[in-house]
Amino acid sequence: MSRFDVAVTGIGMVTPAGVGTAASWSTILSGEPAAATDPVLAGLPVDFSCRVPGFDARAVLGGKLAWRTERYTHLALAAAREAVADAGLDPSTWDGARVGVVIGNALGGTGTVEAQHDVFREEGAEGVSPMLIPMTMTSMVAGYTAMDLAATGPNLVTATACASGATAIGIARELLRGGKCDVVLAGGAEASLTPLIVNTFAKMGALSRRRDEPARASRPFDADRDGFVQAEGAAILVLERVADARARQAPVRACISGFGASADAHHATQPDPSGTGVRQSIDMALADAGLGPDEIDHVNAHGTSTPLNDVTEARALRHLFGGRPAVTSVKGVTGHSLGAAGAIEAACTVLAVQHGVVPPTANLERQDPEIDIDVVAGSPRTLPITAAISSSFGFGGQNAVLVVSAVPSG
Template structure:
């Protein structure tokens, strides 16, 4: 690798992971399902009568068991998922911000990504307003539905008193949050940042909106086969919910407490397409800018990338554009996957979930297969893992996230 630009800044490492996804509650369940290549899309009873009546929901998640009945009632599901993932990530890291012997809580930040906020709460309260009038609207409407509240609730949960914010860059939100967290650590503002993304917006109104846009797969007869990134027969994404949380630390802080380092977060790049509200730049110029910036900040040459967890939404335009950019920048040696074939597309959480899966790929030297990839689009010229996991040494891996509005975020992880 070439020397990292700005090498006077501290290295940033990953010491904890937490996942709540349609592939399972917890890192172990999610990783196992990702390796199996078994899709999670299924008919969704809440979408009965819709043009698109299937989605990817988190299975067997019980918020009452997690938080107790009263507290669960006061938290929108997007916050519940984030809190559960945070608990796992902190336990994995061995950190406890409420214990001064563990870390200085005033130097523990929280940066989480989210696209749409508490849409379930908002839709419920709109119904209450229309059916019973203003006095029926809950006083908890705003704190339950506002986008910023998830980072505030995580800080309350764990006692983190450092910088606290939410990033909202649509489908890139989780990756943007991780990149911002890296910047905080490198600037010296924090020793630790709890970061990632969360989303739970599988509500009738939101799903109807995506369907009207033509963004969703309409494979109603076989939902499990609907999310098929890079496949010649892809016709849209499958909406999902979930949360992914990473604990990031400066390498010096992790060493000082003898923490296990799972991977190094070497690079982050961000850009804008400045092109269209929902369609990617057909030349992929914005995505390319973000990829090259991430590689540059990591001190990594393009040919050194072993693996890419692609944005890979299963939409005709995104997959083709992204593949062309990867071919142009990296060549054809990196092994590409899209774990959205298994998990679906969890919007603001997707970049964080995929970042965690990229860390696991680096750790285990294993690339999960792209589910439902039966016939690679003939116009795609990159190596895409399909059918079975691909075992290979992974020293450098990249995770791509591209959002509506043309907002792009790319992360580069390297072996610890």
């Protein structure tokens, strides 16, 4: 199979680093962590998170749409609208049947579920909202995006835990390769910063307990890391075939050139310490892109800031690439947004390739001696990037890797 490049012609981001792509990218480049004490989590053992700052769904989407949809959908819709505008596309004029939507999501509308469960217990059956199901189903984030943007082509949600956003972009590329669509809006969204969910992650031992200094809590690859900081957010990419983008004279930021996926088949929540599944997914993505390991200049790592994940991933990267690629994890700034993380990080990888700059890994003060890779820290690193990978791994051992390449000449 010959290499198949897909053009990224638009990006939309709504993250703890900022509302909008420009704001998010600027904060990520600055290495300024977003984690802060969260009033919603007051009284819990872990009472801090990474929330999207200053996002007003009613102002962005209008009162009626904001009322009838959940926060994870709010974030997705805002990101999708920005991405479409960035791509120079107009939903009122496109052929909606040729436009697909693929969005990753892990947990759905947990805020509404928790709130309505309280209503059910306190007021009985008659008090429960009839909007509960359409607000909380994971499928609705893609459904509402299609309704908002008149996209009547294939409509899918991928649920591969923390790899969901990356999986969505990989599946979207296959829809374009197979001729099912001419444009696909692909990415991920998550908004599950609720007391029940955050406390559950804390009970599992997955979250940092650095309550006295939350801004320093997410510290990928650092010797003193003790868990991730839970986050919310969304990122959507507009994907088109390169020839189609050029035909309409659309600027192309970078290309998605390869996709690989695998399963550890090892444990419900822990990665396989051998790194076999991680290496398998990276090898598959490189083969799909027709590239060798020595052609990768940059790795946007999953880098969760958990003790086991970071060492396992670093060993796999060292085995495959040696010490050459410049590695970063943006989770030091953004925290871990679960089903949206892979999409946010894919967007950052596209921006890194486009601009030739790798963001620093925030809070990396003393690199774990077991992590023998070139992790960018302190300040952004400028370098030409011909090809990069963005890696995402999730509970259930689900792995997804994207290859992002510079725009081909000609």
